Amino acid sequence: MPTAPANEARHRLINDVEFGDDVVVMSFTNLYGCQIGDGTRIGPFVEIQRGASIGARCKIQSHSFICDGVTIEDGVFVGHGVMFVNDKFPKATNDAGQLASDQDWELLAVHVGSGATIGSGAIVMGGVRIGDDALIGAGAVVTKDVANGAVVAGVPARLVQRT
Amino acid sequence: MPTAPANEARHRLINDVEFGDDVVVMSFTNLYGCQIGDGTRIGPFVEIQRGASIGARCKIQSHSFICDGVTIEDGVFVGHGVMFVNDKFPKATNDAGQLASDQDWELLAVHVGSGATIGSGAIVMGGVRIGDDALIGAGAVVTKDVANGAVVAGVPARLVQRT
Amino acid sequence: MPTAPANEARHRLINDVEFGDDVVVMSFTNLYGCQIGDGTRIGPFVEIQRGASIGARCKIQSHSFICDGVTIEDGVFVGHGVMFVNDKFPKATNDAGQLASDQDWELLAVHVGSGATIGSGAIVMGGVRIGDDALIGAGAVVTKDVANGAVVAGVPARLVQRT
Numbered sequence: 001m002p003t004a005p006a007n008e009a010r011h012r013l014i015n016d017v018e019f020g021d022d023v024v025v026m027s028f029t030n031l032y033g034c035q036i037g038d039g040t041r042i043g044p045f046v047e048i049q050r051g052a053s054i055g056a057r058c059k060i061q062s063h064s065f066i067c068d069g070v071t072i073e074d075g076v077f078v079g080h081g082v083m084f085v086n087d088k089f090p091k092a093t094n095d096a097g098q099l100a101s102d103q104d105w106e107l108l109a110v111h112v113g114s115g116a117t118i119g120s121g122a123i124v125m126g127g128v129r130i131g132d133d134a135l136i137g138a139g140a141v142v143t144k145d146v147a148n149g150a151v152v153a154g155v156p157a158r159l160v161q162r163t
Numbered sequence: 164m165p166t167a168p169a170n171e172a173r174h175r176l177i178n179d180v181e182f183g184d185d186v187v188v189m190s191f192t193n194l195y196g197c198q199i200g201d202g203t204r205i206g207p208f209v210e211i212q213r214g215a216s217i218g219a220r221c222k223i224q225s226h227s228f229i230c231d232g233v234t235i236e237d238g239v240f241v242g243h244g245v246m247f248v249n250d251k252f253p254k255a256t257n258d259a260g261q262l263a264s265d266q267d268w269e270l271l272a273v274h275v276g277s278g279a280t281i282g283s284g285a286i287v288m289g290g291v292r293i294g295d296d297a298l299i300g301a302g303a304v305v306t307k308d309v310a311n312g313a314v315v316a317g318v319p320a321r322l323v324q325r326t
Numbered sequence: 327m328p329t330a331p332a333n334e335a336r337h338r339l340i341n342d343v344e345f346g347d348d349v350v351v352m353s354f355t356n357l358y359g360c361q362i363g364d365g366t367r368i369g370p371f372v373e374i375q376r377g378a379s380i381g382a383r384c385k386i387q388s389h390s391f392i393c394d395g396v397t398i399e400d401g402v403f404v405g406h407g408v409m410f411v412n413d414k415f416p417k418a419t420n421d422a423g424q425l426a427s428d429q430d431w432e433l434l435a436v437h438v439g440s441g442a443t444i445g446s447g448a449i450v451m452g453g454v455r456i457g458d459d460a461l462i463g464a465g466a467v468v469t470k471d472v473a474n475g476a477v478v479a480g481v482p483a484r485l486v487q488r489t
Contacts, residue, residue: 011174011337013353027176028191028208028354030370030388039262044193045208045226045354045371047388057262059255062193062210062228063246063371065388065406065446077255080228081246083389083407083446085464090443092385092403099365099383117253120228120246121286121304123447123465138248139286139304139318141447141465155318155465155481174337190339191354191371202425207356208371208389220425222418225356225373225391226409240418243391244409280416283391283409284449284467301411302449302467302481318481 005042017048020056034066037074055114069109069126076112079120079138084110086126113148122157168205180211183219197229200237218277232272232289239275242283242301247273249289276311285320331368343374346382360392363400381440395435395452402438405446405464410436412452439474448483 001018005025013030020038025031029042033050036042040054043062051068054060058072063081066072070084087105094104108126112118116130119138124130129145136142137153137160146152151161164181168188176193183201188194192205196213199205203217206225214231217223221235226244229235233247250268257267271289275281279293282301287293292308299305300316300323309315314324327344331351339356346364351357355368359376362368366380369388377394380386384398389407392398396410413431420430434452438444442456445464450456455471462468463479463486472478477487 010176011354013336027193028174028371030353041262044210045191045389047370057256057260059253059262063208063226063244063389063407075254075256075260077253079246079248079253081226081244081389081407083405083464085405085446089461090385090403090405090445091401091441092443093383093401093441097383097401099367099385115254115256117255119253120248121284121447125464135252137304138246138288139302139465141463156479173339190356191337204425207373208354220419220423222416222425226371226389226407238417238419238423240416242409242411242416244389244407278417278419280418282416283411284447298415300467301409301451302465 016050026062043080061120069107070112070124071109072112073114073116073132075115077117078112079118079122081121082118083123085124086110088126119153179213189225206243224283232270233275233287234272235275236277236279236295238278240280241275242281242285244284245281246286248286249273251289282316342376352388369406387446395433396438397435398438399440399442399458401441403443404438405444405448407447408444409449411450412436414452445479 009027011027015032018035025042026044028044030047034048034052036054037056040058045063048066052070055074058076060078061080067086069086112130113132115133118136121139123141131148134146135151140157141155143156168186170187172190174190178195181198188205189207191207193210197211197215199217200219203221208226211229215233217235218237221239223241224243230249232249275293276295278296281299284302286304294311297309298314303320304318306319335353337353341358344361351368352370354370356373360374360378362380363382366384371389374392378396381400384402386404387406393412395412438456439458441459444462447465450468457474460472461477466483467481469482
């Protein structure tokens, strides 16, 4: 696999990423330890963490954050400012009062099915499964699973339409 | 018109932008193909896309995203982390399964009237018209037009007060 | 006090910051005129303004914005994309039609008690006091005080559980 995007851009930090062919990564991005499939586009001000996996032909728009434990299938649209969460009760410190480390919490995986769209500003909680071709409205907070083709919106996200 | 901001700052990407006089653009910004009026200030971590137009004496705060099709009149306050949307049903790929291009969707314009304030974290959907001196509460998701001087808040945004 | 973080990272802007020991500051950050306590970690795409104070052993996650007037005690977790607000009715211009300056508005302080957690995408309004060990749900808009140990969520944030 290529170890670099197909394009050039300034102000990018890329470390230990497996790229497919023809991946485009914009400026002001911070990618490390993740996989990104063929033809996917990553906008500016995006962080993708170690352990995240992005499929082919996705669009990851500006200001989004994709954390460890998130698997995104092919053809998914992640809008601007979308935040993924992988921890149920994050705390800065552990019971001993020290800064929390990887040993102090349980990773909750997130799965986003192929063809799904996640609207701008949406938040996807840890442990959630979003079905194929589902549509998450802009600004929604997704706290439970979303069926294939379903449309959800609101805080917390509720079913608007089943297609 | 000037082709550069009035100030110096590191880590800026500015390409094909028409600036008015005395525009201040902070670091970590990505501006291209847009117009920005006299005296306006653009905070860090902001992207303004080709086709967007910003008036004079506006404040565009950090972490905001302003897309193609957005017209912002004079004296508008855009809070931190505000996301504009210009597409009703964004998809990563078209019906042929290829990455969607400009031919695959309809641009929905947004208009923000003079003197309006958009609170931090608000999301403004495509096709919406926000009136002069309107106030959009922080975190609101604006899905329909807002009258001149109206105050709206919530998800979706509802009228709180008509002034 | 140290005048620099304990780590090295590219693309950082740090000006007039008082650091405790062992502070880690990631890339693409904009910190000025603030105080940051021992062992705290600051993620990428974060801005912390003049007048903000962050305690020891905090985690300030990516894409967050912390403004003047915000005091964060020790051991606080600030999730990704969290926005603090310090002004009740922000406007771009003053009554004379000029760009608003520091003389044109009243700063509303925010206080976050030790051990609190603020979920990703939450917005904290000016004048709010968040108690020790309180938990703010992801995507919440916090418009009034939160008691010690309370759990709040929603837009506007409402009490979910008192611990």
